Amino acid sequence: MIAKTTKPPYYAVIFTSERTKNNNGYSKTAIRMEELAKKEAGFLGMEAARSELGITVSYWNSLEAIQHWKENVAHSEAREKGRSDWYKAFKVRICKVEKEYGFEK
Template identity: 45%
Template sequence: MSDHRVAAVPVPVPVAVHEPPYYAVVFTSLRTEGDGGYGETAERMGELVREIPGFLGEDSAREPGGLGITVAYFRDLAGIEAWRTHTEHRAAKAYGREHWYERYSLHIAKVERSHGFERTHG
């Protein structure tokens, strides 16, 4: 029997429910082929956005065919604007339009109701 230990892969969980009102920024994209540094940049953007005042979290999924959806939650429009105008984020967006995306759409919605569910075991 092997004594090799396998590192646990974190199970993604939805962003916690927050007290409304707050905002959801929905970014839906279709990627080009290849990575071209996308993974590293996405990781960096994730680090940076967590520093934005009012950022509440994000949920993200991508299917093998390239379609991805990321929903970022912000307490207020000021946080969204701070992220939109962040220098490094602006550079990544410009690079993305040139190299990573076939197309994308962005929607900003005000969340007026929010609730969640979590199964209890025991």
């Protein structure tokens, strides 16, 4: 589902990852992280897709909201588990969205 964001400007955090074969607890943690992010002040929405390469984009109203989410204890624990078990590699990119447009039937 395409996230319903506010009028720009806002911020996008693009998390791109390559997974290991270890799935132990990954799906449950991913669901939990989405639930927690939705409760964070400044969270605007999320989109995700996974095949060989996973991409999750979360949208935030400020850089401060992004930093607060990064410092969330449960998110920090999940990030460490990702480094040790679930990911071969990942990259985080933070972008300011200045313009958007789209199409919907």
